[in-house]
Amino acid sequence: MPPSRPRRRPLAPRVVLRSALVVPAALAVGTVLALGACGAGPSGGDPAHSPIVTSFYPIEFATEQIAGPGRDVTVLTKPGAEPHDLEIGAQDLARMTRAGLVVYANGFQPAVDEAIQQIDEARVLDISGPADLTLEPSEDGHDDESAADHADHGTADPHFWLDPVRYAAVAKAIGARLAADDPAHAAAYAANTDAFVARLTELDTEFRTGLQQCTDRQLVTSHAAFGYLAARYGLTQHSISGISPDAEPSAAALKQIGDLVRRDGVTTIYQETLVEPQFAETVARSTGATLATLDPIEGVTKSSAGSDYFEIMRSNLKALEKGQGCR
Ligand SMILES: [Zn+2]
Structure with missing residues (x-):
């Protein structure tokens, strides 16, 4: 383990418990080498095995595709729940606190923005920058009645993922971050990112042609x-x-x-x-x-x-x- 390895934390009982859950899944997908390379058992700070928490579906989906099946990726917004008004419970916060990485979009879900304040910023990736949120909500054609609501949701339109080009930029940022946190698997993250971006580019072409x-x-x-x-x-x-x-x-x-x-x-x-x-x-x-x-x-x-x-x-x-x- 290189001494420069970031964010290695001391073993605690909860970490041992979590590792016991993570190891069989990791073995099943053939990351045995990584385990061996890490020496005396997985630890909570090991980026190759630490769980990743994402805020809502599009970020979860991109992260899963790029991280691959060997990583534990979960989402704060339950399927079918409306994400704008998500509430963060104690268990969610605990999950965020334990995660090796939390990926979210600042300005979309106020409860997540608030909970993030309690998480070590070295373990947080905010993708609102690469998402290039250039649209004001007021440009979307609705009136001033909901202006107060906009204030709750930041000043920019957050729905970047419905534009495949913006979504691809976000995917690249996630891929770069996973590679930086876990250099031993950087090549795999890069290949997964390229494949995901290629699918988005294909989708963009279909939209361009179809809506021409x-x-x-x-x-x-x-x-x-x-x-x-x-x-x-x-x-x-x-x-x-x-x-x-x-x-x-x-x-x-x-x-x-x-x-x-x-x-x-x-x-x-x-x-x-x-x-x-x-x-x-x-x-x-x-x-x-x-x-x-x-x-x-x-x-x-x-x-x-x-x-x-x-x-x-x-x-x-x-x-x-x-x-x-x-x-
Ligand atoms: Zn929405």
Whole structure:
């Protein structure tokens, strides 16, 4: 073990307990060499074996893909839970405290931002920088009613993962961090990162091609999750409820959206998987537009239109091609 190895902590009883859980999984995927190389048994500070805690699905998914099956990657936001208003319990905080690395996006989940204050910053990766959060929530087309809500969620639109290009930049940052923390496996992390980024590049090409020629470039969504996607592929997002799905639109905001739908001949209003469709239904009913589903991929459940990010994004693309009159 090189003396420069970072963040090695003394063995404590809980570490021994955790290692007992980790070792069989590690053996199963053939990281026996790493165990041997680390000498006298795994320790809590060993980056090759320490658990990684992620804040919500897109970060969990990228981290899993890059870390590989030998690493223990968990997520704070349970599948099917709406991530914006996540609460952090004592057990979650304990998990974060024990983790070798916590990966999150500052400004998206206030409870995570707060809990992070209690974690050693040397064991934290904030991906909001590489995510390049250039959109203001107010650019997403909703009114000032939800301004207070924006203050809770930081000043920028956090939904970077719905733009494959931004998601790829985040994946690269995660890969670089895993390699830096665990140089013995740097080549594997780099290869996994390249493979993940290649899949995102392919997805980007499919979106570019699929949304190149559409009769309707106005995108009317439930909550303002699709701003980066819209900007990437030449659509303009108009959201009914703003950046946070819980924000109730005012009567004036609903009227404004309804007017836009009628004026521009928008044929499709998109509801979402984790959000009650009542307001999207209201707008659709009052304008004669059709309801379709777009998934913001903030969590994956049985009702998602696919089992992972890539499947759901391709389902989103299909819905957009139909709803926006493309090709
Ligand atoms: Zn959201």
